[in-house]
Amino acid sequence: MLFLSFFIFGSFLGSFSNVCIHRLPKNESIVFNRSYCPGCKKVINWYDNIPIISFILLKAKCRNCDFIIRLEYFIVEISTAIIFSFIYYIYSFSITSLLLMVLSVFFIIIFFIDLKHYIIPNELTFPLMTIGFIKSFYPNLNQNLFPNYINSLIGGVFGYLIIWLIIYLYKKIRNKEGMGLGDAKLLSAIGFWFGWFSIPIVIFFSSTIALLSVIPSLINKTRNLSEQIPFGPFLIIGCVIFILFGNVIKLFLFNY
Numbered sequence: 001m002l003f004l005s006f007f008i009f010g011s012f013l014g015s016f017s018n019v020c021i022h023r024l025p026k027n028e029s030i031v032f033n034r035s036y037c038p039g040c041k042k043v044i045n046w047y048d049n050i051p052i053i054s055f056i057l058l059k060a061k062c063r064n065c066d067f068i069i070r071l072e073y074f075i076v077e078i079s080t081a082i083i084f085s086f087i088y089y090i091y092s093f094s095i096t097s098l099l100l101m102v103l104s105v106f107f108i109i110i111f112f113i114d115l116k117h118y119i120i121p122n123e124l125t126f127p128l129m130t131i132g133f134i135k136s137f138y139p140n141l142n143q144n145l146f147p148n149y150i151n152s153l154i155g156g157v158f159g160y161l162i163i164w165l166i167i168y169l170y171k172k173i174r175n176k177e178g179m180g181l182g183d184a185k186l187l188s189a190i191g192f193w194f195g196w197f198s199i200p201i202v203i204f205f206s207s208t209i210a211l212l213s214v215i216p217s218l219i220n221k222t223r224n225l226s227e228q229i230p231f232g233p234f235l236i237i238g239c240v241i242f243i244l245f246g247n248v249i250k251l252f253l254f255n256y
């Protein structure tokens with residue numbers, strides 16, 4: 001029963017994430033405007049705005065004007081619901097679950113905004129850094145997953161500096177920008193959340209996966225090597241790998 005509650009709760013947070021994904025880059029208010037159809041600008045009725053279900057019932061179309069609702073809305077809602085259920089399944093009703101749910105909502109919003117607009121808004125990274133640091137002072141924190149406040153602080157600084165350095169060197173050598181400071185702030189937030197050890201692991205997995213994902217388009221010549229790719233989504237994938245397998249990796253590397 002609780003499992004289903006978390007699925008439904010997740011779908012509503014997914015729906016809220018959709019609002020943020022579409023309004024934050026345009027600096028529109030998240031809270032005060034009702035959802036409207038981008039086609040006919042008509043305000044959407046509450047019964048047509050139920051996460052997951054409305055998309056299926058309306059067959060991905062606006063009731064008023066046949067505007068096609070993008071599949072992305074549905075994907076965001078259903079994946080948030082699945083992630084929330086999964087977190088509840090692993091960590092049940094706990095502070096750890098709550099923290100990971102907050103993190104997932106931030107990650108989903110950043111993932112899609114960066115993918116579409118090549119930006120990571122400070123309105124997202126700054127709160128994420130703050131929560132990541134402040135949570136370290138909670139006395140009964142899950143020690144397997146989260147660092148103490150010193151480790152958290154080192155992680156935050158380390159994460160920012162390493163991408164700042166990459167940007168600096170890249171500018172010196174090739175005289176242009178490869179990554180943005182948004183990426184530096186995102187990796188800093190990850191460091192605040194998971195400590196210094198997460199930084200090299202996240203960089204390793206995110207750059208490997210990013211490289212593997214551009215190889216096909218390099219071979220087909222639909223893209224060239226100097227073209228920009230959004231790196232935020234890859235940092236997030238790298239961080240998820242760390243959350244899931246960080247302890248196994250630690251064990252493998254240090255045998256402790």
Ligand SMILES: [Zn+2]
Nearest residue numbers: 037040062065
């Ligand atoms: Zn419409």
